[in-house]
Amino acid sequence: MMVAAPVAHTPVAIDPVGHNMRHPAGAHAQWLDDGRLHLHHGPIDLVIGVDGASDAVKQACSAAKDRFDTLLEELVSELAILRRPVDQLSRPPTGGVAARMWAATIPHADNYRDENYITAMAAVAGAVADEILAVMRDAADVDRIYVNNGGDIALYLNPAGAAVPSYSIGICADPDVVFHAHVDTVASIDEGRMLLAANAFVGTIKISVADQVGGIATSGWKGRSQSLGIADLVTVLAPTAAAADVAATLIANAVWPDDDPKSHWPGVHRQPANEAAPDSDLGARLVTVEVDRLPDQIIKNALRRGAGVAEDMRQSGKISAAYGVVQGQGFICGGTTTKPPVQAVLPDENP
Numbered sequence: 001m002m003v004a005a006p007v008a009h010t011p012v013a014i015d016p017v018g019h020n021m022r023h024p025a026g027a028h029a030q031w032l033d034d035g036r037l038h039l040h041h042g043p044i045d046l047v048i049g050v051d052g053a054s055d056a057v058k059q060a061c062s063a064a065k066d067r068f069d070t071l072l073e074e075l076v077s078e079l080a081i082l083r084r085p086v087d088q089l090s091r092p093p094t095g096g097v098a099a100r101m102w103a104a105t106i107p108h109a110d111n112y113r114d115e116n117y118i119t120a121m122a123a124v125a126g127a128v129a130d131e132i133l134a135v136m137r138d139a140a141d142v143d144r145i146y147v148n149n150g151g152d153i154a155l156y157l158n159p160a161g162a163a164v165p166s167y168s169i170g171i172c173a174d175p176d177v178v179f180h181a182h183v184d185t186v187a188s189i190d191e192g193r194m195l196l197a198a199n200a201f202v203g204t205i206k207i208s209v210a211d212q213v214g215g216i217a218t219s220g221w222k223g224r225s226q227s228l229g230i231a232d233l234v235t236v237l238a239p240t241a242a243a244a245d246v247a248a249t250l251i252a253n254a255v256w257p258d259d260d261p262k263s264h265w266p267g268v269h270r271q272p273a274n275e276a277a278p279d280s281d282l283g284a285r286l287v288t289v290e291v292d293r294l295p296d297q298i299i300k301n302a303l304r305r306g307a308g309v310a311e312d313m314r315q316s317g318k319i320s321a322a323y324g325v326v327q328g329q330g331f332i333c334g335g336t337t338t339k340p341p342v343q344a345v346l347p348d349e350n351p
Contacts, residue, residue, distance in 0.1 A: 027072070029065045037061050039068045044128055046149050051165075052142030063139035064132050064147075071097060071128065082124070083281040085117035093120070100127035104242035107318060108250060116261070118250065119281040125225075126217050126245030129154035133241075147241075150224060152217040154241035157209040166208040169216060171235055205237070213320050215241030219248035220324075221288035226273050226280060230291050230302055231255035234324040236310075237334070247310075247319045255306035255324055257298045261285075267292035291327070299326045307331040 027041040039046040048064060050057045074095040075082075081093050082101060087109040092102045101120035104127065112118040129147040133154040136145050143164050145156040157164050207213050219225065220233035227249070234252040238244035257265055269290040273282035276289065303326055310322040310333040321334025 027069050029068070037064065039064065039132075041068065041072045044072060044149065046129070046132060046147055048132070048148070049144075049146045050136070050142055051144040052140070056140040056142045059140035060136040060142050060145065063135045067132060067135045071131065074098070075124075082120045084119060085113065086120055087113040087117065097127045097131045100130050100242050104240065104246045108246060112250070118246070121281045122246045122249040123242040124245070125149045125152040126154070126215055126241030126243070129241040130215065149241075152215070152241055152245050154215050155207065155213060157207070159209050164209055166206050169205045169207065171203055171205060207237075211320070212239065213237045214239050215244040217241060217244035217248040219252040221252075221291065225249070226276065226282055226287040228253040228261060228285065228287055229255035229306065230257075230268055230288055230294070230326055231306060232325045232327065234306065234322060236319050236322045238319040243318060247313050247322070251306050251310045251313070251322055251324060254309040255302045255326060257301045259305075265298065267294050294327060296329070299329050302326055303329060303331045307333050
């Protein structure tokens with residue numbers, strides 16, 4: 001998992017009754033030993049952390065379980081629409097999660113159409129997390145919530161809470177490698193608002209109420225979903241998890257050595273998306289399945305393309321920050337020269 005759950009969660013004592021529960025239509029709910037709630041149904045696997053008064057936490061978690069019971073069935077009923085290019089849809093879908101997916105992708109529709117289309121499926125994991133978080137917020141007044149859907153995370157920090165602690169999100173660049181991190185250096189942005197790091201890095205992002213970040217998502221060819229680019233991963237912070245999910249997908253797709261997505265580069269192995277997954281919304285578009293060691297200049301060219309897309313999204317208000325990594329080199333995009341919207345931790349260059 002490339003984006004870890006917030007590590008600052010303090011478990012709340014919860015009545016153990018119903019420790020392992022089976023819900024209608026195959027949905028499962030289970031309390032974990034540390035007080036978090038685990039919800040599972042088919043491809044959806046959520047880990048939920050809540051901080052607040054005990055009664056409020058119980059109410060919020062009960063609302064999450066009730067909403068989760070029917071969520072997957074509702075989503076499946078609209079898959080035919082959700083797999084179509086968003087610029088071809090005459091109306092938004094009607095389901096709660098499906099509507100969130102559409103709302104997150106439609107702002108990108110003008111830039112991604114025809115052969116370069118985007119579908120609402122780019123937001124599915126984040127939208128599921130957002131939906132569950134929303135019903136929990138409506139059900140009870142709590143201090144903090146996170147809903148982690150396989151690494152795509154919806155976050156809530158109560159702005160009215162007294163001294164609500166920040167979340168610390170652990171991030172690694174490659175699950176196959178262990179890196180050293182320096183925890184005090186705040187990322188800076190050069191004139192091009194892109195920082196190329198000499199090495200892949202691991203670190204911690206601290207998110208407070210003031211940052212107004214509601215979602216974190218990660219995409220890349222090494223991840224769970226298909227990618228058109230060569231990024232090991234791209235992680236995005238945005239106002240919602242669905243918005244972060246779409247942006248991470250598009251930025252990761254853009255991490256490519258040139259402007260032709262159909263070009264062939266030695267060492268990059270691709271195949272039609274529908275060969276790997278027959279029901280893929282990407283159809284016959286080429287997706288990356290393996291990347292050999294690449295020359296540094298090829299990596300830097302690809303990172304600059306991805307960073308450019310990320311910065312355009314940041315300036316337009318679609319995201320707060322992003323970073324991406326390819327084989328030990330990376331970019332950071334986000335913030336201003338005076339006060340970054342989030343703190344991004346860089347590696348110690350001399351471990």
